[in-house]
Amino acid sequence: MALLTLKFVTDVRDEHYEVVEFHGELDQSTLGNTEKQVGELLENFKRPVLLFDLSDLNFINSEGIGFLVAIHTKLRKKGQDLFLCGLKKNVADVMNVIGLPSLIPTFPNVNAALEHFKHI
Numbered sequence: 001m002a003l004l005t006l007k008f009v010t011d012v013r014d015e016h017y018e019v020v021e022f023h024g025e026l027d028q029s030t031l032g033n034t035e036k037q038v039g040e041l042l043e044n045f046k047r048p049v050l051l052f053d054l055s056d057l058n059f060i061n062s063e064g065i066g067f068l069v070a071i072h073t074k075l076r077k078k079g080q081d082l083f084l085c086g087l088k089k090n091v092a093d094v095m096n097v098i099g100l101p102s103l104i105p106t107f108p109n110v111n112a113a114l115e116h117f118k119h120i
Contacts, residue, residue: 002059004030006037009053017049017117019110023056026064038071048080051113055086060094072104081105085113 004024020041026034050071072082085107087095095101107113
């Protein structure tokens with residue numbers, strides 16, 4: 001059974017963004033808990049940007065991709081953005097094949113995403 005933990009990073013957030021770190025695998029077996037945790041965050045989320053740090057995400061499948069697209073869609077409807085950063089090669093390859101970076105901005109690391117955010 002795959003494992004996934006989320007860390008809501010409080011030491012780098014401010015009124016403009018929040019960072020959530022993903023550790024493990026995002027697939028059917030971890031999706032329910034992930035949807036619940038992120039859903040609770042989104043209930044009162046008022047910041048312009050939610051940043052998913054995927055640098056410790058080892059695997060993602062179609063259910064995980066669907067989850068990311070759903071979060072992106074929810075945020076865009078409220079005028080907010082989802083950024084992805086730190087994709088490992090295997091995760092980036094999956095996302096590139098389906099064209100996800102053309103929908104959701106991706107960055108090499110958190111700092112690059114935050115630097116981009118400062119200029120938009």
